[in-house]
Amino acid sequence: MNLIYFIIFSILIFFPIELSATEENIFKFKNTVELGITIDDLPAAGPDIPFMTRQEVSDKLIKTLKEKKVPEVYGFANGTLLYNTEMQKKILTDWKKAGYLIGNHTFAHLNLKNVSAEEYIKDIERNESVLIDHASSVSELKVFRYPYLMEGENLDKRYSVRSYFKNRNYKIAQVSIDSSDWDFNEAYLRCKKLNLKEKENELVEKYIKNIVEVLKYNEALSKYIYGQNRKTPQVLLLHFNSLNANYLGLVLDKINKMNVKFVSASKAFNDSIFQEDSAIPMASGLPFYEQVRRSHNLKFEGYPFPENNTKWLNKQCEE
Template sequence: MTLRALLAACLVAAPITAQASDIRMAITVDDLPAHSALPNGETRVGIAKTFLAALKDAKAAPVYGFINGVQTEREPDSTDVLKIWRDAGHPLGNHGWAHLNLARIDVATFEAELTRNEPLLQGLAAGSDWRWFRFPFLSEGDTPEKRAAVRELLKARGYHIASVTMSFGDYAWNEPYARCVAGGDQKAIADLETRYLKAAELSLAHSRALSATLHGQDIPYVLLMHLGAFDARMAPRLLAFYQSLGVTFVSLEAAQAHPFYAADLAAAPAAAAPVTLENAMAARGLPAPPLSLDLAALDQVCR
């Protein structure tokens, strides 16, 4: 079944009561201040300014940028991105110091990663709530015990967990784009642009279909993006695409005030599974067709 057919079937089974203009979406951006390959002729600051300009033009609500402090050491020139982000009125959150996968580290290492980011956040994010955490790789660990312990730790330190209910693998376009820029392949870049927007369309349909089945309407969605060069290039068109469908951009706090996100908002250790639409479907014994995006094919572009 195609995603369009899936959406249609779900609408028959559980009609969405809200109109298209009622779709609410919180944009969140991972891997500040530096993500993926840097194309020839571009800078991290330039990428950030382009992305932020698109948010301003779209009149987006404040957008959380989740930081990996290690990048300020790996690419010192990228540090200004964090100040620029804050000066534009957007908040920052914690993404772990070095973006380590919780499935591959122990709880003590996780705590060190969490707290090592905090002085940077305290210095930059004064006057905002920076105690939001986004799991690197969206991994909550490899055992129930580790997952519970980490959630206890986050709760004790006053964190909310930033959920994800919409993602189209945007990160996968940034390295191919840098290769195409290096090779001057404008035709390939145009093809990447088409694929990127199509993936966003499929992801939106997928999330809406699952929400329709679970709730009979759209919940507020939390979109995961990254601060990459191709993301910045595409941001004006991506945001305009969403708005053409009636999407309203809301804050992360507003989106996660919906009951669906209660376990993450509270960093509740007792949560049965990571808070995703797919897991909610599984908990009800309902099949959730995967979002089929051929990201692996991007690895061959401009080789």
């Protein structure tokens, strides 16, 4: 018997057993959470990528979304990114061929805090004229995502833009889950440039954890605001970048195991909840449920506020 125990012990030491997905301690929401997925800054988000073309980013993202059976993703495009080559235009064509939608994200990715409402509206209209050849219909294009989630630092500016939207039959594509992937992507590019694979893996793990925590926080917050019996939709904001091209599959696998159901983006942000006007001036952009919390002066302590990773990310793979 001692020999048998020795053999078993030796096997466990040298060939550790990997837990299967079913054996992991996975958090699951009690009730199914419906999540719509949106991707900003088509066709070329973030800094230049030394190890991938923009076309490769597009191909990988579309492939992943198809493999994970994500329905009707809404992409928000900036006309200024359709510069100098036919590749950017082809990326939008491929996006449409995949069955996804294209919305307005201003032509020059403007921050409403830095320009007048009149300049902002002109930029929206300029983007319309560029993107109309790529969207299937005018109504498809008249779904708007605020760059930086900034809706106006004062109410005059906020309602000047909203009045324009009402007159032109625009819909606002709100966000509840801000992934901060743009911040992670910059650190990711540095790690790739320096070929620091262990750091890259650590960063990706933290990125996935960040999305999980932001999702858990906003699901808890939305239930606190609207009640446990109200199904509260979630909308995930991602960007058209290399980090997501290579790792979005892991993100979607993780949140899918949490009893999250992927639904069309339109279904999610057309929910009546997202039609509420928080009516608050913004010093910086905010996801929707946080806007509502502040507008009602609610104090929420039902789940820890997700960690801000910017300082940690700035220190990763420094050159």
